[in-house]
Amino acid sequence: MPAPHNTFKAAIQNGESQIGLWLGMANAYAAEICAGAGFDWVVVDGEHAPNTLPTMAAQLQAIGGKSHPVVRAPIGETWIIKQLLDIGAQTILVPMVETADQAQQLVRAMNYPPKGVRGVGAAMARASAFNRIPDYLTTANEEVCLLVQVESRAAMDNIEAIAAVEGVDGVFIGPSDLAADMGYLGRPGVPVVQAAVEDGIARILKAGKPAGILTADTTLAQRYLELGATFVAVGTDVTLFSQATSALAAKFKGMPAAAPAKSSGY
Numbered sequence: 385m386p387a388p389h390n391t392f393k394a395a396i397q398n399g400e401s402q403i404g405l406w407l408g409m410a411n412a413y414a415a416e417i418c419a420g421a422g423f424d425w426v427v428v429d430g431e432h433a434p435n436t437l438p439t440m441a442a443q444l445q446a447i448g449g450k451s452h453p454v455v456r457a458p459i460g461e462t463w464i465i466k467q468l469l470d471i472g473a474q475t476i477l478v479p480m481v482e483t484a485d486q487a488q489q490l491v492r493a494m495n496y497p498p499k500g501v502r503g504v505g506a507a508m509a510r511a512s513a514f515n516r517i518p519d520y521l522t523t524a525n526e527e528v529c530l531l532v533q534v535e536s537r538a539a540m541d542n543i544e545a546i547a548a549v550e551g552v553d554g555v556f557i558g559p560s561d562l563a564a565d566m567g568y569l570g571r572p573g574v575p576v577v578q579a580a581v582e583d584g585i586a587r588i589l590k591a592g593k594p595a596g597i598l599t600a601d602t603t604l605a606q607r608y609l610e611l612g613a614t615f616v617a618v619g620t621d622v623t624l625f626s627q628a629t630s631a632l633a634a635k636f637k638g639m640p641a642a643a644p645a646k647s648s649g650y
């Protein structure tokens with residue numbers, strides 16, 4: 385019995401659009417609700433949400449097979465990736481990747497020897513169904529999926545080199561951090577940033593790798609899909625919840641509905 389088949393990895397490799405939602409509430413109940421909404425993938429965010437390994441594990445259990453969980457590491461450290469894989473994440477999103485060397489290190493972190501340096505602890509790991517998947521160790525490498533984030537000018541300059549690294553399964557553009565690095569903090573929608581994003585998507589695709597992004601702007605999301613982006617997240621649980629509760633309170637309290645912050649793009 386092999387490691388679970390990574391349907392998300394297969395889908396993006398086949399060019400099948402995957403629509404996602406970002407999870408920032410760091411809560412298993414909220415994750416279960418969102419996973420049942422119908423999104424192809426959901427991001428358990430270890431970078432910007434108040435998550436710990438136990439909270440991320442609980443969310444993976446709650447999500448179950450309702451949607452494909454993509455777990456974002458807080459940073460691309462080998463030991464962190466090892467722990468995320470062991471709690472059962474098969475698809476890992478790593479922020480702030482700027483060079484091919486970094487990407488190569490991340491590929492090694494994702495894979496068991498001899499391909500990589502992932503530590504062998506599967507006998508105690510949720511990833512192996514607590515040692516109930518007899519062939520986990522010999523099949524796991526095929527089913528992990530590494531998504532790297534390019535979100536700075538330096539990273540954008542290196543897109544081809546990063547995408548060319550064998551074992552990088554997708555390249556995600558981070559528009560908020562890219563805008564900040566370009567001098568447009570909080571303004572990912574300005575034309576010069578959008579031009580860089582569109583150029584980046586085209587170059588990722590030309591390099592033969594799936595492209596991904598996050599935007600809560602429906603028009604932009606459709607544009608990115610038309611440009612060929614494959615894994616596109618179209619909102620976050622936090623923003624949806626915050627805006628819906630504010631609007632409901634305003635409706636009954638006779639308050640003016642607060643305009644959602646335009647600074648994030650999601």
Ligand SMILES: O=C(O)C(=O)C[C@H](O)[C@@H](O)CO
Pocket residue numbers: 406429432479533535557558559560561562598650
């Ligand atoms: O820089 C970005 O944009 C991203 O990395 C995506 C979102 O901002 C994400 O960080 C939401 O928390």
